[in-house]
Amino acid sequence: MPLSRRSVALLGATGSIGVQTLDVLRHESERFELVSISGGEQLSELAAIADEFNVKRVAVKSDAHRSTLGELVARDVSIVVGDEGLSELSSTADVVVNAVLGFAGLPITLAALGAGKRLALANKESLIAAAPLVTTVRDTRGAQLVPIDSEHCAIHQCLASSPAEPGYPDVRRLLLTASGGPFRGWSREQLRDATKADALRHPTWSMGAKITVDSSTLMNKGLEVLEATALFGIDAERVKVVVHPQSIVHSMVEYVDGSVLAQLSRPDMRLPIAYCLGLPQRLTHHWGDLDFTTSMELRFEPPDEEAFPALGLAYEAARLGGAAPAWLSAANEVAVEAFLADEIRWCDVVAIVASTMEHYVADPLTSLAALHENDEAARRWARASLEK
Numbered sequence: 324m325p326l327s328r329r330s331v332a333l334l335g336a337t338g339s340i341g342v343q344t345l346d347v348l349r350h351e352s353e354r355f356e357l358v359s360i361s362g363g364e365q366l367s368e369l370a371a372i373a374d375e376f377n378v379k380r381v382a383v384k385s386d387a388h389r390s391t392l393g394e395l396v397a398r399d400v401s402i403v404v405g406d407e408g409l410s411e412l413s414s415t416a417d418v419v420v421n422a423v424l425g426f427a428g429l430p431i432t433l434a435a436l437g438a439g440k441r442l443a444l445a446n447k448e449s450l451i452a453a454a455p456l457v458t459t460v461r462d463t464r465g466a467q468l469v470p471i472d473s474e475h476c477a478i479h480q481c482l483a484s485s486p487a488e489p490g491y492p493d494v495r496r497l498l499l500t501a502s503g504g505p506f507r508g509w510s511r512e513q514l515r516d517a518t519k520a521d522a523l524r525h526p527t528w529s530m531g532a533k534i535t536v537d538s539s540t541l542m543n544k545g546l547e548v549l550e551a552t553a554l555f556g557i558d559a560e561r562v563k564v565v566v567h568p569q570s571i572v573h574s575m576v577e578y579v580d581g582s583v584l585a586q587l588s589r590p591d592m593r594l595p596i597a598y599c600l601g602l603p604q605r606l607t608h609h610w611g612d613l614d615f616t617t618s619m620e621l622r623f624e625p626p627d628e629e630a631f632p633a634l635g636l637a638y639e640a641a642r643l644g645g646a647a648p649a650w651l652s653a654a655n656e657v658a659v660e661a662f663l664a665d666e667i668r669w670c671d672v673v674a675i676v677a678s679t680m681e682h683y684v685a686d687p688l689t690s691l692a693a694l695h696e697n698d699e700a701a702r703r704w705a706r707a708s709l710e711k
């Protein structure tokens with residue numbers, strides 16, 4: 324039976340995930356109607372998307388952006404501004420794709436779930452920071468949280484046949500795969516001289532700059548451990564990281580009977596995006612399949628936690644709970660931004676996160692106001708350690 328046409332809000336439409344979502348939507352115009360979009364600084368791209376898809380509403384960051392965009396779009400669209408604008412667009416479409424970068428994606432996550440919508444979540448930072456608050460809004464009638472992040476999307480698929488009992492008692496472990504990034508196999512000494520160009524050269528995925536740097540430090544995998552605990556309600560001790568350089572196995576679930584289920588595909592984010600949009604139906608993929616007619620090797624190895632201390636920091640943040648993951652993610656955002664602006668070296672990035680975490684004071688995180696206070700405090704400490 325065909326799906327009825329679903330309305331889609333794509334927030335962060337001009338970024339790497341945003342552009343790939345548009346690719347999927349171009350092929351699926353009979354099933355989905357793109358009604359709302361947002362973007363940060365790339366206003367001419369945003370205007371082009373608004374015109375191509377005939378969108379009704381656009382969210383931008385500021386009043387100045389609103390006037391510029393108003394001049395760029397050929398048609399009449401309603402332009403909303405700031406966090407309120409993002410929240411408004413997130414509560415009015417059937418499916419909300421959160422493809423905004425960083426903590427700035429928080430209003431989308433909270434508004435979409437709070438309005439009982441399907442949230443197709445790429446923006447891991449908001450879920451990691453606000454996990455205790457998201458648990459509450461997730462119970463809203465109709466709300467559905469489906470992960471675009473390829474590892475979590477793989478796990479979502481591998482868990483599909485499991486009874487959805489809290490804590491998944493049938494599951495022994497979630498096995499998150501990691502490509503290992505551009506510095507896999509580098510020693511601590513070699514890593515001291517790692518450059519920005521090296522860090523931005525990801526071996527298997529083409530992504531936005533921040534997540535590419537996170538992949539080079541393995542902080543991305545650390546964040547994904549926290550993301551997995553928040554999404555599936557499974558303690559971090561039951562989430563293990565396995566390095567798999569080919570990025571073909573996107574993650575695995577090990578059951579108590581010793582059986583391991585894996586999800587495989589070419590490394591292409593349009594697959595998890597399509598999965599999240601189409602669920603429970605599968606959408607046809609147009610971008611090439613895995614080729615089993617030629618030989619292919621799948622390799623697995625343990626991560627080097629000594630050379631990449633970000634993983635240990637993430638497990639520690641998971642153990643501390645409360646606002647600790649919010650601190651880790653905020654400090655990392657500050658450090659990565661400074662690295663991309665050539666203010667610090669690659670090896671300083673995780674060191675700054677570590678020294679920020681030393682100032683964390685336990686907070687169970689029971690309100691949005693507390694989350695904002697914690698986020699600001701972590702950023703202040705991270706900036707202070709940048710100056711050291």
Ligand code: NAD
Nearest residue numbers: 335336337338339340362363423424427445446447530531
């Ligand atoms: P990107 O930098 O390419 O795009 C980010 C988008 O967010 C852009 O549209 C940008 O204009 C917008 N944006 C940035 N800052 C903003 C702000 N302060 N306010 C409003 N809008 C803002 O990033 P990306 O690589 O597409 O990643 C987006 C999210 O998806 C991240 O959370 C990332 O971790 C996650 N993710 C990305 C990939 C990938 O393959 N790129 C894979 C898994 C998860």
Ligand code: MG
Nearest residue numbers: 472473474547
């Ligand atoms: Mg991922």
